[in-house]
Amino acid sequence: MIERRPLLSLITHGTLVLGAAIFAFPIWLAFVASTHTGREVNRGLSLLPGDRMWENYATVLGDGLSTAGAPPIGLMLFNSTVMALAIALGKIAISLLSTFAIVYFRFPFRVLAFWTIFITLMLPVEVRILPTFEVVADLGLLNSYAGLSIPLIASATATFLFRQFFMTVPDELAEAARIDGAGPMRFFRDILLPLSRTNLAALFVILFIYGWNQYLWPLLVTTDEGYYTVVMGIQRMANSGDQLPQWHLIMATAILAMLPPVAVIVAMQRLFVKGLVETEK
Amino acid sequence: MAAIAIRDVTKTYGKLRVIHGVSLDVDDGAFIVIVGPSGCGKSSLLRMVAGLEPITAGEIAIGGRVVNGLEPRERNVAMVFQNYALYPHMSVFDNMAYGLKIAGLAKADIRARVERAAAMLQLQPYLARKPRELSGGQRQRVAMGRALVRDPDVFLFDEPLSNLDAKLRVQMRLEIRQLQRAVGTTALYVTHDQVEAMTLADRLVVMHNGVAEQVGTPMEVYRAPATTFVAGFIGSPSMTLLAASVAESGKGLALDGGGLVKPRDTALPEPGRRVLVGVRPEHLSAVSAPNADLELKVTAVEALGADTLAHGVLCGRNGAGATLVARLPGGTRIGPGETLPLAIAPGATHLFDAGTGRRIEPAGR
Numbered sequence: 190m191i192e193r194r195p196l197l198s199l200i201t202h203g204t205l206v207l208g209a210a211i212f213a214f215p216i217w218l219a220f221v222a223s224t225h226t227g228r229e230v231n232r233g234l235s236l237l238p239g240d241r242m243w244e245n246y247a248t249v250l251g252d253g254l255s256t257a258g259a260p261p262i263g264l265m266l267f268n269s270t271v272m273a274l275a276i277a278l279g280k281i282a283i284s285l286l287s288t289f290a291i292v293y294f295r296f297p298f299r300v301l302a303f304w305t306i307f308i309t310l311m312l313p314v315e316v317r318i319l320p321t322f323e324v325v326a327d328l329g330l331l332n333s334y335a336g337l338s339i340p341l342i343a344s345a346t347a348t349f350l351f352r353q354f355f356m357t358v359p360d361e362l363a364e365a366a367r368i369d370g371a372g373p374m375r376f377f378r379d380i381l382l383p384l385s386r387t388n389l390a391a392l393f394v395i396l397f398i399y400g401w402n403q404y405l406w407p408l409l410v411t412t413d414e415g416y417y418t419v420v421m422g423i424q425r426m427a428n429s430g431d432q433l434p435q436w437h438l439i440m441a442t443a444i445l446a447m448l449p450p451v452a453v454i455v456a457m458q459r460l461f462v463k464g465l466v467e468t469e470k
Numbered sequence: 471m472a473a474i475a476i477r478d479v480t481k482t483y484g485k486l487r488v489i490h491g492v493s494l495d496v497d498d499g500a501f502i503v504i505v506g507p508s509g510c511g512k513s514s515l516l517r518m519v520a521g522l523e524p525i526t527a528g529e530i531a532i533g534g535r536v537v538n539g540l541e542p543r544e545r546n547v548a549m550v551f552q553n554y555a556l557y558p559h560m561s562v563f564d565n566m567a568y569g570l571k572i573a574g575l576a577k578a579d580i581r582a583r584v585e586r587a588a589a590m591l592q593l594q595p596y597l598a599r600k601p602r603e604l605s606g607g608q609r610q611r612v613a614m615g616r617a618l619v620r621d622p623d624v625f626l627f628d629e630p631l632s633n634l635d636a637k638l639r640v641q642m643r644l645e646i647r648q649l650q651r652a653v654g655t656t657a658l659y660v661t662h663d664q665v666e667a668m669t670l671a672d673r674l675v676v677m678h679n680g681v682a683e684q685v686g687t688p689m690e691v692y693r694a695p696a697t698t699f700v701a702g703f704i705g706s707p708s709m710t711l712l713a714a715s716v717a718e719s720g721k722g723l724a725l726d727g728g729g730l731v732k733p734r735d736t737a738l739p740e741p742g743r744r745v746l747v748g749v750r751p752e753h754l755s756a757v758s759a760p761n762a763d764l765e766l767k768v769t770a771v772e773a774l775g776a777d778t779l780a781h782g783v784l785c786g787r788n789g790a791g792a793t794l795v796a797r798l799p800g801g802t803r804i805g806p807g808e809t810l811p812l813a814i815a816p817g818a819t820h821l822f823d824a825g826t827g828r829r830i831e832p833a834g835r
């Protein structure tokens with residue numbers, strides 16, 4: 190029970206606002222930095238936006254930071270999008286199908302298959318990064334979209350979420366479909382998939398951001414600028430050799446790199462809410 | 471439409487055997503109710519007919535065709551589930567149309583069939599709704615409609631009314647029966663509710679521990695229960711069973727609590743045989759003390775309006791100590807603590823072998 194007292198709500202609100210401010214502050218700083226000239230930024234940062242916003246963003250989007258050896262940011266954003274989409278969609282496709290098999294079919298070594306998938310949970314990319322790199326290199330997948338995304342697709346997180354969900358779908362639904370004459374794939378497509386819509390949306394958001402934020406792996410498998418992703422690109426920009434880093438442009442890039450995940454969240458949030466309201470019973 | 475023949479069917483789950491050889495012949499167009507307590511294997515039997523469970527041994531034929539190896543869709547059966555199992559994301563129309571779509575019927579044909587079924591079930595106003603926007607009774611109707619549109623050989627019902635409230639249950643019961651008569655499709659209906667079973671069935675199958683204890687019309691089963699289990703299960707309140715032996719004189723039943731009861735119009739087996747004497751509450755009537763077969767010390771009275779149920783313990787000369795229920799006319803004035811002399815109606819005494827629990831049909835009947 191929480192009592193409604195003015196002082197108490199003042200304190201709780203104050204705490205919340207403070208917390209939000211602490212989280213938002215670096216983003217604000219990045220934004221402010223991206224609106225000044227490079228010299229102003231290096232002199233020390235003001236807390237108010239400057240007047241160079243359009244010029245800075247135009248530079249970043251147009252020419253890129255040629256001095257830092259990074260490609261135009263448009264290409265990096267595109268690469269990141271391709272990688273994040275491939276990872277999100279690939280993971281969803283693979284885990285949906287494997288979960289369907291494990292939950293709805295009885296086949297030899299089903300339990301073994303299940304545990305094998307389970308074990309991959311213990312092997313995130315960072316742990317298996319060297320052997321994976323070796324494999325990807327041997328397959329000639331360095332500097333390719335396939336090399337960027339496929340090794341990250343193979344993992345079990347989504348399988349478990351779907352398994353939890355599929356187990357809540359009443360058996361009678363599958364039986365009713367069987368009696369209606371639906372084969373397994375038809376049941377999957379016509380019934381299971383539409384019912385999983387909300388889960389799909391949630392997972393897509395999580396996995397898209399997971400893919401978007403990948404840093405170590407792209408750093409390792411890309412040497413060709415044409416395949417740089419934006420998150421690792423920022424790092425390249427900051428390591429600009431003898432010259433001073435062009436912080437105003439780097440910050441503009443960082444702000445731009447934040448936007449697509451935000452856009453995905455905002456777009457998918459609608460579906461969440463709709464799904465939450467609709468799946469009621 | 472088709473007849474169903476079930477031949478010595480057994481079912482085992484792992485090592486657990488839940489159906490021990492059931493045989494049943496269902497005539498084309500008949501309404502058969504499988505009734506029994508929870509866990510007796512009713513659903514398992516139905517699901518084997520549906521093709522949802524493999525048949526461990528034995529044979530099931532629908533319309534003369536053995537279906538053991540066939541998928542549900544090849545058996546042309548339709549099933550109504552206890553929780554309705556409607557597709558939550560589909561409209562009422564799509565729920566009913568789904569099976570037809572899969573069967574590849576033309577759009578116009580599907581529409582016509584769904585609309586005809588919807589008209590029969592008064593569902594036209596709801597065709598565009600989702601299942602969650604319907605009441606329990608309406609969902610139940612949609613489930614019926616989904617079965618109906620397919621025009622199957624057999625309807626299978628697994629406790630379809632259990633999730634409805636009492637009043638709706640009575641109403642839906644009548645509707646299901648009328649619909650089935652109207653379309654003439656063979657129906658196999660599973661329930662644990664003996665009232666549902668009695669009112670719906672052309673013929674009744676009483677199941678107990680994986681065995682079909684008795685098959686017959688509701689009145690046959692009520693009048694002549696084949697076992698003590700059936701005797702106790704069909705009829706409410708349950709039949710009272712009193713332990714007794716046939717008197718050495720052969721002219722009465724010596725109750726274990728003492729005393730001798732001479733049932734009228736009932737042939738007795740050989741003297742000395744251990745039996746269970748069954749008497750239904752509705753076959754007892756209050757009489758004056760000298761004419762009484764039994765005397766009941768009343769412990770509780772339930773006035774139901776039309777009837778009054780008197781619960782009590784036998785006292786006096788006959789069968790003292792056994793508990794018994796009597797169903798008396800509605801206005802009967804009786805209170806706990808009173809002694810009630812009761813007479814058993816002629817021909818209303820059932821005799822069962824005390825060892826096997828089987829009905830004793832004396833020779834000559």
Ligand SMILES: Nc1ncnc2c1ncn2[C@@H]1O[C@H](COP(=O)(O)OP(=O)(O)O)[C@@H](O)[C@H]1O
Pocket residue numbers: 483486488506507508509510511512513514515
């Ligand atoms: N899939 C199953 N696996 C194992 N045992 C089962 C399964 N289905 C039913 N049983 C068991 O079989 C027995 C009969 O079940 P069921 O046919 O559902 O009975 P009813 O419908 O009469 O309540 C029960 O003891 C139940 O526990």
Ligand SMILES: [Mg+2]
Pocket residue numbers: 512513514629
């Ligand atoms: Mg059942």
